[in-house]
Amino acid sequence: MTGSTARRDAPSTHKGRATRERIVAAAADLMYRQGVAGTSTPAVRDAAGVSSSQIYHYFADKDDLTRAVIAHQTETILSHQAPLLARLDSLAALDSWRAVVIETARRQGGVGGCPMGSLSSELADTHPWARDTLAAGFTAWAESIHRGLSAMIDSGVLRPDTNVRALSLALLAAVQGGLLLAQAQRTTEALEAALDTVIARIRDYTTEP
Template structure:
């Protein structure tokens, strides 16, 4: 049975509050009480939607996956050329610069918190990264179809390398409070792709 509009709004408020707190202070340090207070719900309301903290953690991963993928779709749905690849890079750098390089990648933060401690969350995060990698791979395959990238290039391996470059670049940019690591990592991958141009 689906939730009422009011019920859906309450559930979203809980997940949004939990997401913010877990990214700011870590999953382990975020208590159910913290989330109740931030979402302004009673214990019974929270437990009506989530039987425990673990269910809430998985909902947070879903929420953050949606947020990240919405941004990635903006840049990668049109990926079929080197100019489109640069536009995607500029989109990410623009967002990073706007937040002054604070926060890093939400999926990366959750992965560093949960990958070793929670096997279910690790699989859910792996699936999220696979979706992102899939968008990159599809874009590179479009470039191959248009003749921008050699047919012999391995789009799957290149997509994985690009995603790894993005994640490493975001982490170093967060630590340094400087977008240069992300810019350098992605530009280096784009330069490599140009050597594979058809």
């Protein structure tokens, strides 16, 4: 069975859901640090403190587990980003979001990069089902940014002719490219430069000097 079709139904009990979530969290941590290819099912078993039979009870195969990890990482990132982006009612709020993104990367020392970006780099070219799932996650992230910038138009901070879609994609690209360079260079300099450049462009659309 392949990851594009092999899926288990969600557990019906609280205990089952908790066990499944523990397996996914352990797999997500290992895949983030070691990559998907470098993460074996026995390693996930040991990290989660479960048996191999439990893993295969909840997941048809490793691709099925990886799909769950992608969903987990997407949900984790969006749940962290969404509240910040939902408060984008001013340029000060945008600067605060920028500060959180940079401080998070700085605390990590660039290690690991973006969990979704790392998964995409490893899987997108060889696993179409993973590419589709990751693309949907990035789209949801861009839409969260889009809603924030649109709120700034509604509140009169940005002009109505602001190209919100392009700026949303540019901000997301700045985050992804900046985190990738931070991973390689172990510095947030490129991330800061990319975000500052896009934010400066957003400032060009403010309704006041």
